[in-house]
Amino acid sequence: MGRGKPLCLTETNRILADPIAPHPLAIMPFRSSGPKGGVTEDPTRTQGELLEEIASLRTRIEELELSEAKHARAEQQLNRALQKLWFLVDACxxxxxxxxxxxxxxxxxxxxxxxxxxxxxxxxxxxxxxxxxxxxxxxxxxxxxxxxxxxxxxxxxxxxxxxxxxxxxxxxxxxxxxxxxxxxxxxxxxxxxAEEARQESEGWYRTLFENTGAGTVIIENDTTISQCNSEFERLSGYPREEIEGKKSWTEFVVQEDLERIKIEHQTLQHSGDQALRGCEFGFVRKTGEVRKIHLAVNKIDGTQKSISSLTDITDRERTEEILRWKTALLEAQIDSSVDGILVVDGYGNRLVTNRRLIDLLQIPQETLEDQDGASLLRYVRGLVKDPDAFREKVAYLYGHPKEIGRHEVVFRNGMVLELCSAPVVGEDGHCYGRIWTFTDITPRKQAEEALKNSEALLRSIFEASPAGIALVVERRLIKINRSLSRITGYSEEELLGRTTQHLYVSDEEFNYVGESYKEMERDGLAMTESRLRRKDGSLMYALICLSPVDARNIKAGVIATVLDITDRRHAEMALRESEEQYRSLVSNMHDAVYRSDLEGNLTFTIPSAARLLGYSSVEEVIGMNIAKNLYLHADDRDKLLEILKEQGKITGYELTLKRKDGEPVIVSVNSHFYRDRDGNVVGVEGVFSDITDRRRAEEALKESENKFKDLVEKSMVGVYLLQDGKFGYVNERCAEI
Missing domain, CATH: 3.30.450.20 (PAS domain)
Structure with a gap:
């Protein structure tokens, strides 16, 4: 089957009859069965009877011709349908x-x-x-x-x-x-x-068509078949000698059709009708196979016999059923297509409009009911953004029927359709019409527009970024931004095309960053720190981030982002030095620093506090509730909070805490509320000092003073104390004296 050539059935052999010469059947003498089943001429037949018989045979021939003509028309219709399907396939x-x-x-x-x-x-x-x-x-x-x-x-x-x-x-x-x-x-x-959902392509089916045949028999009044032709032999599967004079036509009819066919046959025998036409029944072959038969019966004038024509329509019906199924399937496939499809004939009349096109364009019912393609064209013109340009393109294609067209159409609602139009050309070169496909490319166009915007944004980010950015292929600089030139001190011309090795302070640093490429291949991203040398020779600390342009192909290039962290590194060094000094100071402090939340839970302290309270580490006391676990008297904390609320801070306030082993510890506390960034009080912080030994010494001194005073008072000797020339103290004995 060639391009543009439609599918076709094998032509049925036509019955050829010379309209002038008598038909071969017209000059055959009538034969009847002899005593032993042979065939003999009947000399008693008159010329008139023979002519009537000839007329009957001619009628039968005409019926055969009519049956064949119907069959030929069915084939022609089938061929036209298949031709139309093939035109669609070939134009697709x-x-x-x-x-x-x-x-x-x-x-x-x-x-x-x-x-x-x-x-x-x-x-x-x-x-x-x-x-x-x-x-x-x-x-x-x-x-x-x-x-x-x-x-x-x-x-x-x-x-x-x-x-x-x-x-x-x-x-x-x-x-x-x-x-x-x-x-x-x-x-x-x-x-x-454009990452658009792919759709299944339409499938096109082909089928084979079977030839039909016709069988002819002469039936006696008792239903016996007296004569049959070779086509009937082929149809029944029996040889002629097993049929003629031995078989009844009723033996070939399926049981469910037999009674109906008998009644129709008897009605023909006893009525004035000469023929029975258009009767169908199930025909049983020798093998038991049942075929669908179209039956036409004519009475033979002057006899009790009849001539019957049996046309096997089984294959034709099956073919028609297959065609109906295939046509329905094709229409369903066209309707389920992701593209809108429109087929018009050479006169501009719509032949096919699938459901997708109706939905895409929201075609109203009155437009669908008008088969003239001009009506649909006018409707679409009212939808597009540039109706004049659309009309010109359509007019050009209709004016050049053998050209293929493809263009994009923008609609007022923002939809963009790609229109592809191709002619439906027969094998004779004749253009039978045109097929249009409407593909919704709106998502693709939106994606393309988004891609353009994204590229513009990326270019802006690339140039405006404070970090140095470079495209590196096989560790050679292909493209850099202004920030990288600023950071390194090199101009773009001095860097492009060169390897990145000359930017590192040593080969070891260059190779160290090279190891990060393995991490980038594995994880899609790598980040490392390295030391670079600027053009002026100064050292620079840099944070380098590497990401592939195409994760599937590292050789396609790497995007390297370079951030100057020199100031940060110096600050970190200074911070580490400060932290070391702080840790040294804190570790050697005797006073304890603390912080607690409003519920009294300890959130921060230093090692000296843990030592003072008898705990082995800071971690052991963090989270403890001060009132419950550290105050000797829990209500002392409420008193401290009351003073803080009144005065805002407290200085030299004495409290008694308890060590881990329960031993009391007297401390002097300096505290105040601390607040968050919004000014809300979130806890208490302060410093407390161990004054237990001092308090014990003071008590011992006081006790000693009391004892000495008591001893002096009871002394028999007068004792006095002069201060600035005046008596500051005299005992009783001195006063008596």
Missing amino acids: PDLFFLKDMELRYRLVNSATAAFIGRDEADILGKTDRELLPEEAAVACQESDRRALRERRTVVTTESFGDRFYEARKFPIVAQGKIVGVGGVIRDVTKRKR
């Missing part, structure tokens, strides 16, 4: 082909021939290995064999050059046996690159 931009079991091409459409770049005659009979590059051929044949092996439709995505194609391969089954593989291939490059 998708690749369509059929291969035999050896994977040789047996059928291709125009798109397939154009894709391969050869004429159809140069493709048919060849395999993919003879037509395509080795890699593409291997991929195609592998999916072909998979479809044959798994006996189901296989969907794969195959690449050819820089294009991607979705291939649907399916086994071709005839009479229960796989006879080849078919395929529909669609270019899905744009959809794949």
Whole structure:
């Protein structure tokens, strides 16, 4: 089957009759059965009877011709339907082909021939290995064999050059046996690159049509078949000698149809009608197979006999059923297509409008009811953003019926459709119409626009970033931003094309950063610190972040971000030195620093506090409740808080705490509330000192003073104390004296 050539049935042999010469049956003498079943001429027949019989036979012949004509019309209708289907397939931009079991091409459409770049005659009979590059051929044949092996439709995505194609391969089954593989291939490059949901390509089916035959028999009044032709032999499966004079026609009728056919036959015998037409019944062959038969019966004038014509319509009905099913399937596939489809004839009348197109364009019912394509064109013009340009493009294609057109149309609602139009051209070169496909590319356009905006944004970020950014390929600088020039002191011309090695203070630093490439390949991102040397020779500490341009191909390049952290490193060094001094100071302090929340839970302290309270580490006391675990008298904390609320701070306040072993510790506390950034009180912080020994010494001194005073008072000697020439103290004895 060539490009543009429709599918067709094998032509049925036509009954040829010379309108001038008598029909061969008209000059045959009438024969009847002899005594032993032989055939003899009947000399008693008059010329008139013979003419009547001839007329009856002519009538039968006309019926046969009429039956064949009906059959031919059915075939013509079938051919036209198949031709229409093939025009759709051949005009389709998708690749369509059929291969035999050896994977040789047996059928291709125009798109397939154009894709391969050869004429159809140069493709048919060849395999993919003879037509395509080795890699593409291997991929195609592998999916072909998979479809044959798994006996189901296989969907794969195959690449050819820089294009991607979705291939649907399916086994071709005839009479229960796989006879080849078919395929529909669609270019899905744009959809794949724009991450649009891919859709299944439409499949197109082909079917074989069986020839029909007719059998003729002469039936006696007692239903016996007295004569039959060779077609009836073939139809019944019995040889002539087993039929004539031995078989009744009732033996060939299925039981459920027998009573009905008998009544109709008897009605014909006893009525004035000469013929019984249009009767159908189940015909039982010798093998038991039942065939569907169209029966036409004519009475033979002057006799009790009748002549019956049996046309096997089983295959025709099956073919019609298959055609109805295939047509329904094709219409369903067209309706389920992701693209809108419109088919118009050569006069601009709409033949096919699928559901997707109706939904895309929201076509109103009154427009659908008008089969004139101009009505739909006017409706669409009212939807597009530039109706004049749309009209010009459509008019140009209709004015050039054999041209293929593809363009984008922007609608007022923001939708963007890609219109592809191709002519439906027959094998005779005649243009029968045009097929339009409407693909919604709005998401793709939006993605492209977003990509442009993203690229512009990235360029702005690249140039405006305070961090140095570079594109590095095989550790050679390909592109840098202004910040990297500023950080390193080198101009763009001095850096581009050079390796990054000359920026490092040593080869060891260069190799150390090189190890981060392994981490980047594994995790998709790597971050490290290194020392670089500026153009003026000064040392710079840098934080370097590496990420691949394409994670699947590191050789495609690496984006390196360089951040000058010299000041931060110096600050960190100063901070570490300060922290060391702080830790040394804190570790050697005798006073204890603390902080607690409003509930009295200790949140911070230093080692001297833990030692003072008898604990081994700071961690042991952090989280303790001061009132419950550290105060000797828990209500002392409430008193301290009351003073803080009144005075805002407290200085030299004495408290008695308890050590881990329960021993009391007297401390002097300086405390105040501390607040968060919003000024809210969140806790208490302060310093407390151990004054236990001092307090004990004071008590001992006081006790000693009391004892001495008591001793002096009781002394028999007068004692006095002079201060600045005056008596500061005299005992009783001195006063008596």
